[in-house]
Amino acid sequence: MMGFTPPPSFTTRPTLEGTFGMSASTHWLATASAQAVLERGGNAFDAAVAGAFVLHVVEPHLNGPGGDLVAIFQAGDDASPTVLSGQGPAPAGATREHYLGEGLDLVPGSGALAAAVPGAVDAWLLLLRDHGTWELADVLAFAIRYARDGHPVLERVARTIATVHRLFTEHWTTSAAHWMPEGRPPRPGEIIVNPAYADVLARLIDAGAAAADRVGRIDAARTEWKTGHVAREAAAFLAQPHRHSSGTDHAGVITVDDFAAYDASYEEPVTLEFRGHTIAKTGAWGQGPALLQTLAILDGFDYDERLDPSSELGAHTILEAQKLAYADREAYYGDGDVPLDVLLSPTYAAERRALIGDTASAEFRPGSVAGVEPFVPPLRTEYGTPTDGSARSAIAGVGEPTVAVTGETRGDTCHIDVVDRWGNIVSATPSGGWLQSSPTIPSLGFCLGTRLQMTWLEEGSTSTLVPGRRPRTTLTPTLVLRDGLPVTALGSPGGDQQDQWQLLYLLRTIVGGYSPQAAIDAPALHTTSLAGSFWPRTWEPAGAVVEDRLGDAVIDGLQARGHVITRAGDWSLGRLSSVGRDRERGVLTAAANPRSAQGYAAGR
Numbered sequence: 198m199m200g201f202t203p204p205p206s207f208t209t210r211p212t213l214e215g216t217f218g219m220s221a222s223t224h225w226l227a228t229a230s231a232q233a234v235l236e237r238g239g240n241a242f243d244a245a246v247a248g249a250f251v252l253h254v255v256e257p258h259l260n261g262p263g264g265d266l267v268a269i270f271q272a273g274d275d276a277s278p279t280v281l282s283g284q285g286p287a288p289a290g291a292t293r294e295h296y297l298g299e300g301l302d303l304v305p306g307s308g309a310l311a312a313a314v315p316g317a318v319d320a321w322l323l324l325l326r327d328h329g330t331w332e333l334a335d336v337l338a339f340a341i342r343y344a345r346d347g348h349p350v351l352e353r354v355a356r357t358i359a360t361v362h363r364l365f366t367e368h369w370t371t372s373a374a375h376w377m378p379e380g381r382p383p384r385p386g387e388i389i390v391n392p393a394y395a396d397v398l399a400r401l402i403d404a405g406a407a408a409a410d411r412v413g414r415i416d417a418a419r420t421e422w423k424t425g426h427v428a429r430e431a432a433a434f435l436a437q438p439h440r441h442s443s444g445t446d447h448a449g450v451i452t453v454d455d456f457a458a459y460d461a462s463y464e465e466p467v468t469l470e471f472r473g474h475t476i477a478k479t480g481a482w483g484q485g486p487a488l489l490q491t492l493a494i495l496d497g498f499d500y501d502e503r504l505d506p507s508s509e510l511g512a513h514t515i516l517e518a519q520k521l522a523y524a525d526r527e528a529y530y531g532d533g534d535v536p537l538d539v540l541l542s543p544t545y546a547a548e549r550r551a552l553i554g555d556t557a558s559a560e561f562r563p564g565s566v567a568g569v570e571p572f573v574p575p576l577r578t579e580y581g582t583p584t585d586g587s588a589r590s591a592i593a594g595v596g597e598p599t600v601a602v603t604g605e606t607r608g609d610t611c612h613i614d615v616v617d618r619w620g621n622i623v624s625a626t627p628s629g630g631w632l633q634s635s636p637t638i639p640s641l642g643f644c645l646g647t648r649l650q651m652t653w654l655e656e657g658s659t660s661t662l663v664p665g666r667r668p669r670t671t672l673t674p675t676l677v678l679r680d681g682l683p684v685t686a687l688g689s690p691g692g693d694q695q696d697q698w699q700l701l702y703l704l705r706t707i708v709g710g711y712s713p714q715a716a717i718d719a720p721a722l723h724t725t726s727l728a729g730s731f732w733p734r735t736w737e738p739a740g741a742v743v744e745d746r747l748g749d750a751v752i753d754g755l756q757a758r759g760h761v762i763t764r765a766g767d768w769s770l771g772r773l774s775s776v777g778r779d780r781e782r783g784v785l786t787a788a789a790n791p792r793s794a795q796g797y798a799a800g801r
Contacts, residue, residue, distance in 0.1 A: 200500075201709040202507040205718070209791040212714040214779075219787035219800030220244060221774035222613040223259070223690060226348065227251040228789070230339040231615055232799040234331070241621035242270070242328040243336060245613055246321045249627055250340035250398070252611045253643070254391060255348055257632045258357040259690065260611045262394070263431070264629025264646035266317040267479060267672035269466060271683045272328050273620040278477040278676050278683070280464040281625075282667075283320025284648070285313045286532075289664045290450030293654045296662065299447055304650045304662060306732025308441030309449025309635045311647035313668055315431075317627050318422050320461035326415040328621070333415050334402045344395035344642070351795065352385035354632075361633045368440035369636040372644070376632060393642030400426055427641060428456035434638045435645065442732055449635075451645070466676070469541060471496055472707050475678040481535035481659075484730075485673045488696035490522035491515075492703070493546035494553075504708050506701045507720060507747065509754035515704075516724045516741050516760065517553040519697055521562060523727035528563030528571035531659025532667040536566045557759035559726065559738035572658035574728045577735045609772075610672065610690035616776040616785050624674035624686035624776075626695070650732045671730050675699055677707075679780075685713075687775035689790075693730050697723040698771040713775050713788035720746040721770035725763075737761065744770050768792045776800075 213219060218235035222228045231248035235241075245268075253262050266283030296304060305311050325336060358365075359382040365373035375393075376383070383389050404421035405414030422428075435449035466477040469489040476492060478485025495504050495518050505511035529535050539545055549564055563571045610628035615621075629646025637644050651669050652662035660669045673695050674688035685706070689698045698721055705711040705719055725740035741760045743752055746767045756762050774789040774796055787798035 200502060201505045204709065204711040204715050208712070208714045208718050210714060212712045213787040213798050213800050214784045215801040216618065216784055217801045218615070218617045219776045219785045219798065220248065220613070220615045221776055221787045221789045221796070221798035222248055222252065223611045223772055223774065223790070223796045224252060224255050225795070225797040226255050226343065227613060228797045228799050231613065233339070234336070235615070235617060239331050240329065240619060241615040241617040241623050242324055243331040244617070245615045245623045245625055246325045246329060247336045247339050248613045248615070249321055249625060250337055251343060252613065252627060254340050254343045254394065255351070256354070256611050258354045259609045259631055260627045261630030261632070261643045261646070262318050262397070263315045263634070263643050264317050264627065264631070265313065265315070265648055265670065265672065266320045266625060266627040267483060267670060267674060268320070268324065268623055268625035269477060269479070269674045269676045269686070270328070270623035271621070271676065274682055278466050278678065280466050280479050281320055281324055281461065282464055283316035283461045284482065284667045284670050284672070285316035285459050286665050286667050287313055287649055287652065287662060288451040288455040290452065291649060291662060291664050293662045295450065296654055300445065301443055302654060303732055303734060304652055304654065305441040305443045306650045307634055307647060308439060308447060309435040309451065309645060310441060310447050311650045312435070312449060312451055312635065312645035313648040314451065314455050314459045315630065315645060316459060316461055317630070319419055319459065322415055322419050322422070323461045326412055332411055333405065333418055337398045337402060341395045341398050344391040344398070347388040347390040349386045350383045350389045353793065355383050355385045357633060358382040364440065371639050372632065372637040375637040375639065375642065391642045393640060397427060397641055423456045423459065424453070428453045430640045431638055431645060432456070435635065439636050467537060469493060473679065474707055476703065477676040477678065479673060481530040481537055482532040482667050483670050483673050484526055484530065484693070484696055486530070486537055486541065487522040487526045488673070488675070488700055489541055490525060490546070491518045491700055493541060493543070494518040494521065494550045497547060497550050501708055504704050506704060506722065507751070509751045512722055512747070512751060512755060513557070513758050513760070514553060515700065516722070517558060519700070519724045520558060520726050521549045521552060521564070523724070524561050524563040527574050527728045529566065529569065529659070531669045533659035535659060536569055539566050555758065557739045559759070561728070570657070574653060574658070574734070575655065576728060577733065578737070579735060609692065610695070612674070612688045612690055612772065612774055614686045614688065614774050614776040614787070616686065616778060618785070622676070622683045622686045622776065622778070624676060624688050626672040626674045626688045626690070628672055628690070651730045671695055677703070682780065683778065684780065685775055685777040687773060689771055689773040691772065693727060694723045694770070698773055702773055702775070713777060713786055717771070717773045717775070717788050717790055720744040722747060723770065742770065744768065772796055774798065
């Protein structure tokens with residue numbers, strides 16, 4: 198009986214090991230800032246918050262303060278895993294009737310009608326208040342300096358601005374003024390500044406100046422964010438009609454009252470036992486349980502090759518299991534009553550496992566849950582043409598090559614992980630509010646996010662657009678425990694691929710014995726045979742994307758099984774990072790993604 202592909206004998210970089218503290222993120226400046234906080238006596242939560250605000254500045258094409266955040270953490274060994282929800286809800290005016298009345302059949306992928314209430318900043322401040330130790334001014338000093346004094350712009354930031362420069366110059370002129378101050382996209386490595394955002398952060402600090410203690414100062418900053426300058430400026434500016442990804446102009450519906458009504462929150466995670474480990478994720482308002490469902494399906498196979506992403510049989514099995522889990526995600530998940538007790542049960546997993554055959558499925562196959570009607574979304578293979586043949590209006594300016602006019606650039610995400618010597622550990626995925634989301638609000642230096650594009654305008658789903666309801670998010674960090682104690686925190690950008698790439702890491706480390714860095718370096722793959730979460734929400738029946746390093750024999754075998762393969766190059770899929778605690782040896786670990794030469798880990 199064949200086993201798992203052996204771990205590689207070398208990696209692109211070592212898995213870092215030490216006993217003091219470890220940080221890892223998708224940008225070296227965020228990692229360095231987080232590690233600097235640890236070095237100065239801060240804990241993992243102080244460090245994560247400092248690094249996260251730096252990510253707003255240095256990865257503005259992937260996240261921003263107008264976006265959202267999901268984190269999972271544990272505050273020492275005596276505590277329990279906790280989910281931090283910084284996912285804001287739909288504004289009060291975001292009714293499906295309003296959007297349909299605007300001539301839309303999908304929530305746009307860019308423009309203010311796609312904006313949920315921003316949740317990231319309030320969530321970070323809540324985490325700092327309750328679990329950090331540092332003053333807000335000290336935590337924000339790193340981001341303020343990079344925003345006010347500047348930092349070298351990433352090549353990918355410059356490329357993103359170049360991609361949407363026509364949209365900026367022809368429609369979003371405030372974005373052009375902010376990101377193209379000399380009338381052109383910045384050049385890679387050029388120093389760019391964002392003094393408006395530096396001023397926003399300074400206002401948050403000033404708001405708490407009269408408070409008697411640290412908690413009061415942070416609470417005052419939260420109140421200022423939700424009821425002060427930011428809320429007023431954003432609501433007033435976005436009330437003006439502007440271009441959306443639909444190719445049409447609309448005004449936003451978000452108001453000052455929407456800002457004021459939102460509070461970030463803590464929740465218990467959903468967990469699954471897998472090969473002696475507890476995997477902790479968000480509830481079904483995120484896509485996290487889809488990873489747990491996939492693990493439950495895979496755990497029933499009686500030999501490890503079926504779980505090996507580097508073998509033909511393993512890759513095929515993993516892709517097929519993911520299709521089944523993601524069909525259930527679309528059919529059942531959302532911010533409502535979701536039957537996770539059934540979806541994560543061994544009996545249900547066995548029923549789903551039995552559907553995996555020797556060839557690739559091109560069907561949308563949600564499972565059956567007694568008493569619950571599954572939602573079947575419109576399955577578009579391209580925008581305007583559902584596979585059921587029903588007519589839909591074609592909308593001008595959709596997709597390539599008109600992406601530069603519509604702003605539809607499939608924005609991505611950031612990630613940060615931190616572990617400290619006191620046993621605190623946190624994994625966080627901030628996203629949304631990227632620079633191509635909607636017009637830049639001049640006085641703030643940022644725009645709002647687009648998370649509402651993950652809601653449906655069709656009725657009958659817990660993901661249907663409803664005012665006050667959280668959109669189902671793709672943000673999905675992971676915490677792994679053994680014997681009730683946390684051993685790994687990990688995550689990745691990547692939209693619908695986030696949990697698919699994390700699955701590969703978990704299989705390779707837990708089953709295959711790979712080191713964290715080897716698991717991150719190993720060839721990646723994912724399915725696109727799912728209803729996409731991002732506008733225009735298409736799917737590719739039997740579609741799969743693979744890194745060429747998977748090997749011709751494996752790739753040819755997948756094609757022979759009926760998978761519609763897209764080769765993505767050797768080093769292109771996944772932006773994973775992780776930190777952990779090797780409890781047997783008493784050391785902390787960290788690893789980061791080498792792809793794009795941007796993610797880094799640090800520690801000692």
